[in-house]
Amino acid sequence: MTTPQKQAAANKALLQWVFADLAAGQGQPFLDMLAEDVVWHVEGSTGWSRSYQGKSAVKASLLKPLHAVLDGPNRLSASRFIAEADCVVVQARGNGRTKAGESYCNSYCMIFRLRDGRVVEITEYADTALIERVLGPPQVAAESAAARA
Numbered sequence: 001m002t003t004p005q006k007q008a009a010a011n012k013a014l015l016q017w018v019f020a021d022l023a024a025g026q027g028q029p030f031l032d033m034l035a036e037d038v039v040w041h042v043e044g045s046t047g048w049s050r051s052y053q054g055k056s057a058v059k060a061s062l063l064k065p066l067h068a069v070l071d072g073p074n075r076l077s078a079s080r081f082i083a084e085a086d087c088v089v090v091q092a093r094g095n096g097r098t099k100a101g102e103s104y105c106n107s108y109c110m111i112f113r114l115r116d117g118r119v120v121e122i123t124e125y126a127d128t129a130l131i132e133r134v135l136g137p138p139q140v141a142a143e144s145a146a147a148r149a
Helices: 004-023 028-032 055-069 128-135 138-148
Strands: 034-042 051-053 075-084 087-097 107-115 118-126
Touching: 004 028, 004 075, 004 087, 004 107, 028 034, 028 055, 034 055, 051 055, 055 138, 118 128
Parallel strands: 034 118
Antiparallel strands: 034 051, 075 087, 087 107, 107 118
């Protein structure tokens, strides 16, 4: 039987590994660890702020519009991991640039809940004023990408 301490240590190690890849610009391991029924809550009151239900919705409605605005990966470098049972809190800093040439370096606090080595819930806190100013609403991001194609 796995103790809550061992579970916390395993979850923390998994996220440390994934964030090392994110810092290097590799997003696939992060996508691979999302459960099909993941729920991603983006806190705040921007056009991006809502709950994305399911991996397909996360990819289509959150990540795809984000990638439409960014010129390359948003490299996330984590500075702190705090784990307890099935939850891991990650403090991170993004380093990205938009296709318009504007810097997008946001600060994040993300709470991950894991089950069987997969992320089933994320609650994300970030600088929402920066999100609105630099990214704009997600539908505009998708329309801009379509217009450029």
